[in-house]
Amino acid sequence: MDDCLGSVLDLLKKTNQEQNTLFMWAPDHGSQWPHERQNVYDGALKMPFIARWPGKIKPGTKTDALCSLVDILPTFIDAAGGNVDELVTKCGGQDFDGKSVLPILLGQKSEHHKAVYGVVSYGPIEAYPMRSIRTKKFQYIWNIDSHFQYPSNWTMEGLPAFESMNKLWKSWEEKAKTDAFAAERIRAEKYRPPEELYDIQQDPYEMKNLADDPSYQDVLAAMRQKLKTWMKQQGDNGDNAYHAEINPEDPFFEKVFCRQKIVNIKVDMIWNNPGERTNVRLTSPVWIAKIHYTLDGSEPTKDSPLYTKPFTVKPRITIKAKGFWDGDETPTRELKYWGPTPTHIYEQMHLKPIFWP
Structure with a gap:
């Protein structure tokens, strides 16, 4: 990264544009640790932001003003001598989400957004x-x-x-x-x-x-x-960008967590055991769901046995499971276990996202 920044600055010098260029740098997220990246905690959203404009921005200037990446475009327009309001009007009247941080960079103001x-x-x-x-x-x-x-x-x-x-x-x-x-x-x-x-x-x-x-x-x-x-x-209803169709034939999706209201039934062989017994594990992405199950082919209800830990079964059995929480429930999952297979693992996965209001 340092080499890339240096290359850009060197190019500005070679082309005699260094004194006439507002240079801004920022990453796309904060630290890459749990509780940080891919979250909205401060560790994810709070990130370094560097601006350089010789003769305009005083070296060593620091600010605790609340700024956002949406401010970059109007800042460049402002720095280039453009009028953001006039540009918005010419382009149809849709306001920018951000606003110029140039007054902050030049030391003319100390506050920017009240919230980001x-x-x-x-x-x-x-x-x-x-x-x-x-x-x-x-x-x-x-x-x-x-x-x-x-x-x-x-x-x-x-x-x-x-x-x-x-x-x-x-x-x-x-x-x-x-x-x-x-x-x-x-x-x-x-x-x-x-x-x-x-x-x-x-x-x-x-x-x-x-x-x-x-x-x-x-x-x-x-x-x-x-x-x-x-x-x-x-225009954000809180339900955008994650109800896409996925390919259930792609084995990659068998290995990853998928956001769905389901129960998974996992059957793991126990080697060297009489009667070909197997361990059964029941899981659900809905972590607050209580999973109830049956082993006689009947429909699981809240009165059926509650899953608390893995249990063992013998072949020729039908396992059904269902999750319940806060007045909601998953579809019933069914797995017929007739004995070991070459993989020794059964897993019924529902890979197509379920749409709900």
């Missing part, structure tokens, strides 16, 4: 829509589908691209067995509440969620309303 916003949606594999609003004092996060487990790349197994990340994650899980703080960080990464509120000034690493604190309910309501107002202005 964060958005994460992703596609059908890592779908976990989040929205946030950040002021200088507070950060409010809306986890739109909080009943799903967060599909972190760190927890994915069997994919070479995430091998090093998963190895590190497993070391954290091991530490969590004896360390209460580590256990809480693991839980917080995987299982998100519907709303999160943090006092950034007192809690810069966002460890203490104030959303349920009675003394912060007015702040929570105000931040929630501001976020909803902004989303409406953006």
